[in-house]
Amino acid sequence: MSRERYARQTVLPEIGERGQARLAAASVLVVGAGGLGCAVLQYLCAAGVGRLEVIDPDTVEESNLHRQPLYRVSDLGAPKARAAAASLATLNPDVTIGAAVERVTPANAAKWCARADVIVDAADSLALTYILSDECRRLGKPLVSASVVGLSGYAGVFCGTGPSYRAVFPEMPQRAGSCAETGVLGSAVGVLGTLQAHLTLAQLLGLAPPVLGRMVSVDLATLRFGGFSFAGASEPPEPLLRFIAAPEVRTDDVVIDLRSLLEAPVSPFPGALRLTVEQAAQRPLPADARVVLCCRSGIRAWQAARALLERQVRDVALIAFGD
Numbered sequence: 001m002s003r004e005r006y007a008r009q010t011v012l013p014e015i016g017e018r019g020q021a022r023l024a025a026a027s028v029l030v031v032g033a034g035g036l037g038c039a040v041l042q043y044l045c046a047a048g049v050g051r052l053e054v055i056d057p058d059t060v061e062e063s064n065l066h067r068q069p070l071y072r073v074s075d076l077g078a079p080k081a082r083a084a085a086a087s088l089a090t091l092n093p094d095v096t097i098g099a100a101v102e103r104v105t106p107a108n109a110a111k112w113c114a115r116a117d118v119i120v121d122a123a124d125s126l127a128l129t130y131i132l133s134d135e136c137r138r139l140g141k142p143l144v145s146a147s148v149v150g151l152s153g154y155a156g157v158f159c160g161t162g163p164s165y166r167a168v169f170p171e172m173p174q175r176a177g178s179c180a181e182t183g184v185l186g187s188a189v190g191v192l193g194t195l196q197a198h199l200t201l202a203q204l205l206g207l208a209p210p211v212l213g214r215m216v217s218v219d220l221a222t223l224r225f226g227g228f229s230f231a232g233a234s235e236p237p238e239p240l241l242r243f244i245a246a247p248e249v250r251t252d253d254v255v256i257d258l259r260s261l262l263e264a265p266v267s268p269f270p271g272a273l274r275l276t277v278e279q280a281a282q283r284p285l286p287a288d289a290r291v292v293l294c295c296r297s298g299i300r301a302w303q304a305a306r307a308l309l310e311r312q313v314r315d316v317a318l319i320a321f322g323d
């Protein structure tokens with residue numbers, strides 16, 4: 001490890017040689033190698049975090065390049081995780097970088113989260129945020145999550161010994177915009193991703209005051225920063241709405257696919273009912289069967305599940321297919 005490489009940060013009294021050694025011994029899982037993930041990965045790698053694992057199922061597209069500076073035109077069509085790992089390897093040879101071209105799901109989240117000291121949620125999926133939060137809370141691992149759409153966003157540190165994401169956001173929103181639908185400015189993503197990297201470093205270094213249980217909000221349209229502590233937030237009561245993986249569906253489940261036929265002409269579950277949220281909320285259902293609600297993002301499944309819980313249907317599971 002080159003002392004000169006990290007000289008400008010080890011001179012800080014909050015870090016020093018001891019702090020740098022802590023970073024070198026640490027491992028971080030970054031879920032998502034898009035706009036947020038690119039910023040997070042670059043700064044964690046440059047800071048000398050010993051091991052980085054990046055996982056992303058997607059490939060580099062031309063529309064990514066304005067906000068994902070890890071990639072070049074020559075990377076178009078390449079898996080993001082591998083292209084990111086190759087770029088990072090040229091940035092800092094001190095860092096061991098692992099890359100996985102796959103999607104994090106309820107079936108493999110525990111395996112991935114167990115591999116790291118801190119988990120960074122840089123994916124553009126609310127359902128995945130809840131999945132990661134549930135696993136991090138179970139494992140006692142800190143989760144650094146961020147979101148940005150347009151010119152605003154937030155970043156916070158959840159789980160570990162602090163409250164989970166569900167404690168702050170017990171309910172999914174009625175709708176959620178994506179970068180493709182709502183738009184996003186590359187510099188805004190960079191600000192939130194860099195803030196996410198800073199929170200990760202602060203957590204690894206044990207800086208005071210602790211960042212665990214804190215959230216920072218940013219509105220770059222008005223140049224306003226906010227934030228609050230949620231360290232005393234209570235976990236929501238049971239029953240919790242949980243996401244499962246498609247292979248976990250049982251033959252005796254009642255599966256309701258909430259996607260339209262235009263959106264998904266064929267359901268992966270041959271016997272699935274094709275209903276809207278409103279129809280699912282009113283549908284008579286067997287009292288002794290588990291109901292599995294499916295949609296693309298998880299939001300419609302969550303809404304239908306809430307309506308079923310009000311009808312005293314207690315055995316409900318959710319599936320978010322993603323894009």
